Amino acid sequence: MDRISQLSDTLLLRILSELPTAEVVETMVLSKRWLPLWKSVPHIDFDDDIYEDIDTGRFSRFVDRSLILHKAPIETLHFELTKTSTVDDIGVWIEMAVQRHVRDLSIYIDCTSSTTPVTVPRSLYTGCGMLVTLKLKSVTLTDASTLPTFSTLKYLFLLFVKYPGEEFVRRLLFSCGVLEHLDVELCFDDNVTIFTVKVPSLKSATLRKSKDRYIDDEDGFVLDAPSLELLDVYNSTAGFCTIESAMPNIVKANVVVNHGPSEILSAITSVKRLYLCLSYAKDAYPVGSVFPRLVCLTICTSEIECFNLLMCLLRDSPSLKSLKLQLFCIRDQGQRSCWNEPSSVPACLLSSLETFEWVNYEGTEEEKEVVAFILRSGRCLKKVNISSETTDSDKKLEML
The missing domain is CATH 3.80.10 (Leucine-rich repeat, LRR (right-handed beta-alpha superhelix))
Structure with missing residues (x-):
């Protein structure tokens, strides 16, 4: 007797949420009882490193089909992508994430496997109004005429990200009215000399620079976060870190x-x-x-x-x-x-x-x-x- 199948849907979905998405989808062939369950899993994680033997097209179709067939709200959507992902794919998948009101979105790109820049579409910061956590690694952000709308964002990770410029960074962080945690690692040729963080609600900040970043006396961080409780500054090469307000907390x-x-x-x-x-x-x-x-x-x-x-x-x-x-x-x-x-x-x-x-x-x-x-x-x-x-x-x- 299949004792697992006798468990409640709530408990089964909790179990499935702990598995890689590829294995979750495979459970649909177990029985009619399992067929619709994977479509309701709230946490989805796509890692193309486990698909070494398939080409880009097959992986892309798998992601497309999974997102299209998934019926329930998606709370967490994570991408860890290497050689099997394309620039166009990222744009389509983010559009789907916007439509599904994702609250936790992560896009990690392995930049060592490809020199092609991965550009994030404008819809990320014009339509993801319900995001609570956003993690970006090795992507390029595009400018937008309107301010980003991250009114619910509390956790923001910007690692090796390339920006349209310093003014965009100020606008981006200004739009995060309830941001509590910020993790930044500046990289080479990111179009930013002075990274300004002016966020009154911020409680935790980690500010770093990559080892290959070109450094001069004009390069550094400006921090204005009077509510800060935790601060990590890693600037072991050169540059500066200016703090514009006291941090009594x-x-x-x-x-x-x-x-x-x-x-x-x-x-x-x-x-x-x-x-x-x-x-x-x-x-x-x-x-x-x-x-x-x-x-x-x-x-x-x-x-x-x-x-x-x-x-x-x-x-x-x-x-x-x-x-x-x-x-x-x-x-x-x-x-x-x-x-x-x-x-x-x-x-x-x-x-x-x-x-x-x-x-x-x-x-x-x-x-x-x-x-x-x-x-x-x-x-x-x-x-x-x-x-x-x-x-x-x-x-x-x-x-x-």
Whole structure:
């Protein structure tokens, strides 16, 4: 007896939603009971990587037929496309998505398999008024005379996307009146020098640049998001990140920048958890700045001013409970790191710091002095972990 077929339609549809769309469609041949079920599955995922043995035409016809025969509302529609997809196909499928009032749309293109640009039709931002999540990767957006209408969009991913220009980007984000999460990775030749994000409702932002992107002093991000709670900035090559408004609600920030972190840090003084990776540690943030809510700090840098930066952050973070130094070493053997023991012990060492971790400790004279100062002054320390990558047993013993 087929016990699965005796389950309710609701439960069967939930099971089918977890399967690849190609396998879902195949269930129609099981029995009359299963024949109409696949047409009501709310989540559809097309991945042409599993169709390596068929040509472009057959895959396109399969997608066309599946979307045409599907009768129920489609909540989630995902495309992961490589060599078997064509530019015209994408346009038709997006038109179908618009007609079916899709709420979660994802279009990921494998740009390594084809040099042909995939252009998204204007109907994407003129007809998808019910979208909540939109994920685009390696596509080209076209301009439109009217503003996009993304009044319900909360999650937006723009990865390796090419734009009509900077003004279009501003208009696109301005149309997202309730946007909460933004993930951007700028790519080479994307027609944007300054990527402006001015979204009052934004709560989470991830801003990155691809490694092959041409960088100059005019290239960067402008961020105006006073409601932001989570911030990730990955700008390890060059360029800038300008923050135009304070972020009093910031909880967590990952800041990986090549230079000029002062403007970012001065805007996120309310942060609670901070990962800071710098190649330039001098004047990392304005004198007088205080991080009163910071409880967890990780610092990654090999710059010669690293120890003085550490002492400044300890001084200006009176509530710090956890400190981690990651890859915290001076690589240039011709220079010695700057270390000046402070005249007074930072408040966090006396009253709050409980966990101290040092990764890739090398045992230089300066490092030993810093460790000694923290161990001697940390009255509330409960856990200390100091590790080294050296395999020399004698050197390890000397460090110990």
